Amino acid sequence: MKLLILDRDGVINEDSDAYIKSLDEWIPIPSAIAAIARLSRAGWTIAVATNQSGIARGYYDLATLESMHARLRELVAEQGGEVGLIAYCPHGPDDGCECRKPKPGMLWQIAAHYDVSLSGIWFVGDTRGDLDAALAVDCQPVLVKTGKGERTLAKPLPEGTLVFDDLAAVAAHLLP
Numbered sequence: 001m002k003l004l005i006l007d008r009d010g011v012i013n014e015d016s017d018a019y020i021k022s023l024d025e026w027i028p029i030p031s032a033i034a035a036i037a038r039l040s041r042a043g044w045t046i047a048v049a050t051n052q053s054g055i056a057r058g059y060y061d062l063a064t065l066e067s068m069h070a071r072l073r074e075l076v077a078e079q080g081g082e083v084g085l086i087a088y089c090p091h092g093p094d095d096g097c098e099c100r101k102p103k104p105g106m107l108w109q110i111a112a113h114y115d116v117s118l119s120g121i122w123f124v125g126d127t128r129g130d131l132d133a134a135l136a137v138d139c140q141p142v143l144v145k146t147g148k149g150e151r152t153l154a155k156p157l158p159e160g161t162l163v164f165d166d167l168a169a170v171a172a173h174l175l176p
């Protein structure tokens with residue numbers, strides 16, 4: 001199967017240093033929504049792996065998070081596409097969980113869900129934690145310049161990281 005794994009904040013929707021705490025604060029990047037729909041229509045499965053420590057911090061609840069993901073699914077569906085598994089880590093940095101990136105737990109979860117090997121699968125993110133999670137499981141680390149991407153790019157990147165302007169550019173590369 002053609003599987004592509006995406007970080008959420010800064011890749012699919014605008015990032016915020018103040019957390020994204022409500023559906024109103026979840027602002028999709030229109031070209032990213034279109035890119036997901038295009039990839040999906042071309043037979044790609046699009047999964048998401050997102051750190052959401054704002055839940056552990058009490059900034060928003062699971063129902064709010066699910067409303068954002070329902071909106072995401074709805075926007076992509078309007079363009080004839082589909083979003084696959086959305087894995088999220090609700091824990092905080094001190095919880096010692098296995099899912100908070102740069103730990104690769106959510107990538108394992110996605111691999112188990114689809115029963116595929118992660119080796120060589122592209123994982124697209126905007127932070128160093130995304131790239132490190134990808135490397136931990138032999139995914140291909142891909143950095144986009146949206147969200148915190150420019151900040152991440154200001155420091156040395158792991159060898160072999162691919163860099164694109166945004167998710168639309170990733171889709172343009174992957175699609176004929």
Ligand SMILES: [Mg+2]
Pocket residue numbers: 007008009010011015125126127147
């Ligand atoms: Mg991000």
Ligand SMILES: [Zn+2]
Pocket residue numbers: 089090091097098099100
């Ligand atoms: Zn976690």
